[in-house]
Amino acid sequence: MCRRRQPAHQEKHRENALWRTTRRYRSWPLARKHHPVRKPRADRRPSRHHPALALAKRFVDDGRIGTIRHVRAQYLQDWLSDPLAPLTWRLDRQKAGSGALGDIGAHSIDTAQWMTGQSIDAVAFTAELSGGALGVFEATRLALGRRNANRIEINGDRGSVAFDFERMNELEYFDGTDAEDSEGFRRIQVTDPVHPYAAHWWPTGHGLGYEHLLTHQVVDLVTDISGRRQPSPSFASALQIQRVLAAVQLSAANESRYTKVSLNTAKR
Amino acid sequence: MCRRRQPAHQEKHRENALWRTTRRYRSWPLARKHHPVRKPRADRRPSRHHPALALAKRFVDDGRIGTIRHVRAQYLQDWLSDPLAPLTWRLDRQKAGSGALGDIGAHSIDTAQWMTGQSIDAVAFTAELSGGALGVFEATRLALGRRNANRIEINGDRGSVAFDFERMNELEYFDGTDAEDSEGFRRIQVTDPVHPYAAHWWPTGHGLGYEHLLTHQVVDLVTDISGRRQPSPSFASALQIQRVLAAVQLSAANESRYTKVSLNTAKR
Amino acid sequence: MCRRRQPAHQEKHRENALWRTTRRYRSWPLARKHHPVRKPRADRRPSRHHPALALAKRFVDDGRIGTIRHVRAQYLQDWLSDPLAPLTWRLDRQKAGSGALGDIGAHSIDTAQWMTGQSIDAVAFTAELSGGALGVFEATRLALGRRNANRIEINGDRGSVAFDFERMNELEYFDGTDAEDSEGFRRIQVTDPVHPYAAHWWPTGHGLGYEHLLTHQVVDLVTDISGRRQPSPSFASALQIQRVLAAVQLSAANESRYTKVSLNTAKR
């Protein structure tokens, strides 16, 4: 059970290295006000560049799953189950802040907000999204056997999408308008040219790996800059995630009480 | 999307018909004090009689998954997604009490407490079990495509078990002591004679259906009575579930605040 | 690894007890000529009464998977892997005839012919169906870990269906007419009232077990008799399966040479 983590020299540059305190994030000038095109600044969220998740987002955006009623996100890992796991900065509250929540839970928060186009307005472990949907979030690194079960499921009133990073080339999709006798979750292999990103890669059925997300990230960033568009995710959306995390921590310190997330009008 | 529910005449006898208020439950004499053998009274919980769940419990009891760290239960259905679904007593607060929570969520609560041998001491959606494990519970009937996804996953420090009622003849089991290069969740088909209940039924690999749980229930009840043992689940454990549900409702009415569940010393 | 088989006293009545030689089958008067309604005689094939397989057949019959191009059937078990497995009549050539082929392979042959409505005209392990589709059959009891993997997959030019008895409440269905970006095998839980047999049983999402097939079998037999229809499967179809098995054995004894199955015009 010697799970592999990022090597030390990569840690500094890792996507969550900056997620420590909301205060620090606010101190970044771009989080306050900036010209998105002249000086584009961007947060890093590989899962925003994921074929299956992008397809899920397309389904959500196109209204194919209707009005969103539930968001269910789990990010389960197990590497910390190893008593011999090294004490990295991730486990040091001074450096890593809110633990599993900020480390991997932040991915779930971003994915949920990005895919639904809604912000989390209140949290207490349970979350209420701005459109009224109920969100349930869990993040742990003690789920033995779950290597990287970054899961999100969104149920709308017309369909559902579900994703598990452990099968990153697949998207589960339920179309509530299918004929009654043949409806069921579809296992979509997100490797067809009609799927997001996939046309630039291998023949159908030949999966992508984690690194492709990083490539997509760079391509999207450069494309946005050259097209004079605000790259996604922006610092503003990063700040909003910090606000959610801060609200979670505040709630936890306050008997898990329902806690409003301060408003964030920034475009995500 | 015309999901099928229990016919009306069965409703009266259904396992949750009595779960309406904690007060009513308390009024049952057996919930207070009774001689468990001379006058056995029993609650009905089919999932306590389930081969896969019973195997999961065996693994938990035998210490095969070690100290419990997480309990994760989801009970997802989708029949209420149908705008034409009839307004049954289940949707009538006067009759059905706490909605999805009391209707299907109660099953998750019972399963989690029964399998871990611990009681839920506090809830606020999140729950803290008496042994310190974190529990996350969700129950909905709006999860399009999930017919009866009554799921529970328990992560210990030596292994994990996971179950989904939609594949009721299977148990997922992760043994953290397996050799490093070959560990992975095992899909156990709970149909071997060595498995709970299975020796009395079909050849290996020939699955059971829902009705077998009801048969097991009767057999276990009769066996317990004839052996002068308290049948499981008892009214006392039913009362304790009511206390958890009441705490959830109290918490919900109180800004989701952390709420202690009143002590229940009854043997489950 | 002590797999469970049918107890001895049931063996005599088991569905394959009669499959020993084609000659014996021919000696049954009904296989030659009989009045199907006045004196109905029937073979036993539980899988003809299976909700998921019946749904698969419906899809095939309705043209939802188009012209059939491939049939792929596997029936994998593992109980014979146990060196301590008792030497039952199944392993005695005198009594059981063609081994795994006649014991479990016969089920695959029946299922394939029944679902496609075509007869196997030639075999040599590979089979050519009367409509031109290529069939591949394999039956073994030495596939460690496969408890009862009775699988069949049919690929048409419009869609595909796939089934594995180990998940008997599910049917995989691929609809080639789905939108390009969302096509994928659907996991249909065959437990809705619109599905074959399911309306007579439990609420949606509550699976059936093996015994229900036997119940369906009796109901269908009685219903056919009372409706003065030839029950399915008939002795004639049983004879045809014997002819296929005989052709396989003949082929095997003859360098696996392509071998015609003698014509069988009987209605299946």
Added chain:
Amino acid sequence: MCRRRQPAHQEKHRENALWRTTRRYRSWPLARKHHPVRKPRADRRPSRHHPALALAKRFVDDGRIGTIRHVRAQYLQDWLSDPLAPLTWRLDRQKAGSGALGDIGAHSIDTAQWMTGQSIDAVAFTAELSGGALGVFEATRLALGRRNANRIEINGDRGSVAFDFERMNELEYFDGTDAEDSEGFRRIQVTDPVHPYAAHWWPTGHGLGYEHLLTHQVVDLVTDISGRRQPSPSFASALQIQRVLAAVQLSAANESRYTKVSLNTAKR
């Protein structure tokens, strides 16, 4: 249904471009006799460089699945189901030779021989491996919904391994020595540092894609050359596959008769 194939300019270099006739292969000097270290020549088989398959091979080599009894390989694709699929060289008998068999079936043959360390000595669709195991091979491009279902399953007398390219980061493994009540196919995520190749890539649970196989291929080739070892697969093993394919074609032209594959003593 516009499946994506390799672009034209890559076709020339593709792994199967040379597989047209056994005769041509024989004409390569290295297939006859060569010094493996001074002038290393190599065939290209990406699946030999696959983490999950390499782990499967390790299990086979270490005797963890015991004596091999069955080999079952399927390579199912569906792109040719599209009536608008372009007529590429793959469909031109002059150029592509034996169709699906030589195009994708050759991969299965190589994988099976490589993983078992045995050569296929006789074929007729069914194959007999040199150690006595029964092999069943099927290759098609008409299996609607199967994008790239390159599957292989090997059953030994101690365990089984199963792989499907559509879930290329996973290996199914059944250990027949597990405790009776907890044995079941394990879903191994082949992304741990202890797994083949994986230590050089991402954190555990972050999958690889198709391109990584090509990288592994180059690394292995260079490493073998620098270590003065014969690269794998060799031209000799490529020739042996040609012999198998030729035997299949000969058999097909000869009433599917059992056909010996000419001896190949070359080291694979």
